[in-house]
Amino acid sequence: MARSRAAYLARKSTYAFITVVIVIVFNFLLFRVMPGDPARILIPRGHNVPLSLIARMREFYGLDKPLPTQLVSYVIQTLQLNLGYSFYYKAPVADVIAAWLPNTLLLVGISEVIAILLGFSTGAIAGWRRGKRFDLFATSFGLTTWSMPTFWLGIVLIMVFSVQLGIFPVGGVRTAEMAYTNIFQQIGDVGMHIILPVITLTLVSFAEYLMIMRNSLVDVMTEDFVLTARAKGLTEQQVLRDHVVPNALLPSVTTVAIAFGFIVGGALQTEIIFSYPGIGMLTYMAIEFRDYTLLQGLFFIDAILVIIANFAADIIYTYIDPRVKFQ
Amino acid sequence: MSETLIPFRRNLSQFWRVYSGSKKGVLGLILVLFFFAIAALAPYISPFDPSKIDPSRTWLPPNSVNWLGTDWFGHDLFSQMIYGTQVSLVVGMFATLISIIVGTAIGLFSGYYGKMLGEFLERVIDFFLVIPYLPLMIVLVAIFEAMETPIPILWVVIFVIGITGWSGTARIIRSQVLSVKERQFVERARAVGAGDFRIMAKHILPNVFPLVFANAVLTVAGAVLAEVTLDFLGLGDVMTISWGMLLHFALSNSAVYRGAWWWIVPPGVAIILLVMGFTMIGYSIEEISNPRLRGRKA
Numbered sequence: 143m144a145r146s147r148a149a150y151l152a153r154k155s156t157y158a159f160i161t162v163v164i165v166i167v168f169n170f171l172l173f174r175v176m177p178g179d180p181a182r183i184l185i186p187r188g189h190n191v192p193l194s195l196i197a198r199m200r201e202f203y204g205l206d207k208p209l210p211t212q213l214v215s216y217v218i219q220t221l222q223l224n225l226g227y228s229f230y231y232k233a234p235v236a237d238v239i240a241a242w243l244p245n246t247l248l249l250v251g252i253s254e255v256i257a258i259l260l261g262f263s264t265g266a267i268a269g270w271r272r273g274k275r276f277d278l279f280a281t282s283f284g285l286t287t288w289s290m291p292t293f294w295l296g297i298v299l300i301m302v303f304s305v306q307l308g309i310f311p312v313g314g315v316r317t318a319e320m321a322y323t324n325i326f327q328q329i330g331d332v333g334m335h336i337i338l339p340v341i342t343l344t345l346v347s348f349a350e351y352l353m354i355m356r357n358s359l360v361d362v363m364t365e366d367f368v369l370t371a372r373a374k375g376l377t378e379q380q381v382l383r384d385h386v387v388p389n390a391l392l393p394s395v396t397t398v399a400i401a402f403g404f405i406v407g408g409a410l411q412t413e414i415i416f417s418y419p420g421i422g423m424l425t426y427m428a429i430e431f432r433d434y435t436l437l438q439g440l441f442f443i444d445a446i447l448v449i450i451a452n453f454a455a456d457i458i459y460t461y462i463d464p465r466v467k468f469q
Numbered sequence: 470m471s472e473t474l475i476p477f478r479r480n481l482s483q484f485w486r487v488y489s490g491s492k493k494g495v496l497g498l499i500l501v502l503f504f505f506a507i508a509a510l511a512p513y514i515s516p517f518d519p520s521k522i523d524p525s526r527t528w529l530p531p532n533s534v535n536w537l538g539t540d541w542f543g544h545d546l547f548s549q550m551i552y553g554t555q556v557s558l559v560v561g562m563f564a565t566l567i568s569i570i571v572g573t574a575i576g577l578f579s580g581y582y583g584k585m586l587g588e589f590l591e592r593v594i595d596f597f598l599v600i601p602y603l604p605l606m607i608v609l610v611a612i613f614e615a616m617e618t619p620i621p622i623l624w625v626v627i628f629v630i631g632i633t634g635w636s637g638t639a640r641i642i643r644s645q646v647l648s649v650k651e652r653q654f655v656e657r658a659r660a661v662g663a664g665d666f667r668i669m670a671k672h673i674l675p676n677v678f679p680l681v682f683a684n685a686v687l688t689v690a691g692a693v694l695a696e697v698t699l700d701f702l703g704l705g706d707v708m709t710i711s712w713g714m715l716l717h718f719a720l721s722n723s724a725v726y727r728g729a730w731w732w733i734v735p736p737g738v739a740i741i742l743l744v745m746g747f748t749m750i751g752y753s754i755e756e757i758s759n760p761r762l763r764g765r766k767a
Binding site for chain 1: 600602605612694701704726730737740741744749
């Protein structure tokens with residue numbers, strides 16, 4: 143069994159690696175399809191940039207070499223996390239992203255843990271009581287938050303809680319120029335800043351998890367083994383906990399992995415609305431200043447994060463599936 | 470899975486009989502038709518020219534003249550909301566059309582050709598399934614802008630939303646094709662000498678088409694949200710009047726801090742209702758075609 147798990151994970155990691163390479167090639171092609179000198183387009187008009195920087199960009203992209211050589215060197219450079227130079231921040235793209243990434247991981251981490259726990263448990267109850275009042279209420283609520291643009295939910299929360307009621311700060315991750323006397327004060331300050339962004343991101347991802355779990359549960363409930371479990375006299379709680387939920391969890395894990403691609407978009411909007419200094423906010427700055435090298439680097443990192451999350455889901459899957467089917 | 474398609478195949482009236490039994494489906498249909506009616510009748514029901522500016526009437530809360538108030542420029546927001554419906558629907562429908570065509574084609578080919586091509590296309594589908602959708606759209610729109618193409622931005626937005634949103638469709642089609650192509654009627658067709666394209670067009674496509682339809686309705690919902698989000702990010706067309714642009718301008722003119730809720734709440738509510746409408750229709754069709762999800766009474 144252990145060997146087949148290793149083989150399964152080896153296959154999955156090969157796929158993950160292939161996807162990474164496709165992302166890089168895709169990134170490479172994006173800038174080659176543009177007519178004209180990429181080094182010229184990468185630095186928008188009206189920006190005074192020293193010639194040395196342009197020369198540096200030409201060198202980075204290897205523009206004097208034939209296309210296949212350019213591709214190979216681009217793939218190798220990207221794999222080494224050499225993502226080019228941000229003309230706006232005047233620093234290597236990888237360094238800029240690395241500085242902003244931890245805040246994003248904090249926001250997404252907290253929100254998704256809450257959203258998955260809430261979404262899965264609410265979804266399980268809703269699916270169990272399908273058609274009852276709880277189900278109707280939960281699915282209607284989920285449908286509403288699902289249909290909401292994430293940034294709009296953020297605006298409404300700011301309007302109500304920050305502008306009208308003045309409970310939470312409007313944005314950022316800490317009070318500017320505040321010197322913390324101790325760690326608790328720092329945690330408290332960051333906490334006050336992060337609450338509204340967390341609520342926003344949690345609410346929009348919650349709906350996704352709720353519906354995934356509910357539909358999966360409804361599907362499992364039609365299986366024969368549920369009837370068998372009931373027939374042998376188990377209580378409703380036992381049937382739900384020991385038979386239905388474990389089986390409904392399996393397809394849910396896979397679907398959650400796909401949902402990660404959307405969560406990146408939700409986090410991006412949340413950060414922008416709350417001026418929260420993460421890579422979503424950085425993306426917005428990159429758009430504003432037309433810093434295409436940075437934008438591409440961000441797209442690459444976003445993709446890598448999602449690929450890692452997917453791979454993690456694959457690993458989790460092998461552990462929770464009692465009848466692991468490895469071919 | 471394949472018995473799922475029968476309700477569609479029989480005839481439309483039978484499908485309608487089942488569909489009209491679903492409260493969710495009917496409510497969704499009413500919502501969507503309502504917005505289509507507004508979009509079509511915009512010139513007749515809009516009280517003002519949506520692009521007309523009245524500098525003496527700015528930042529007005531809802532009143533008897535401007536039912537939804539006015540913005541910083543002095544536009545009538547009610548008229549702007551009405552005309553904005555057109556953009557959301559046009560972008561949603563056209564982007565979906567692109568997604569469905571690309572998704573169906575790639576799904577068909579990848580499912581039908583099992584070997585190298587199929588495997589390669591499967592990786593491509595996986596790539597687009599996994600890839601963060603919004604950053605991809607942002608990069609693509611930004612690149613189009615950098616190229617300074619003469620194509621209107623609205624069409625760029627439609628194209629980009631369409632070209633990034635097809636992977637779900639492709640995956641569904643692929644799994645259907647994999648099961649349909651082993652069925653006897655496909656083998657029979659091959660036995661009498663039908664070529665690959667004929668088999669795909671005449672025998673496989675009609676069988677997977679109903680699923681494409683259910684998926685298309687859900688894709689419209691996603692496309693509408695995508696358009697609004699691109700507008701918000703400042704990547705939309707500033708010259709068009711759309712719900713997303715309304716919100717974009719509200720934000721860039723600090724409507725939030727001025728407490729101008731009438732500039733912010735109506736576009737959001739309209740987006741929610743339209744997206745909800747399409748989603749409810751899509752779910753209902755899915756429920757009808759997948760009997761396991763159907764309620765016992767239906």
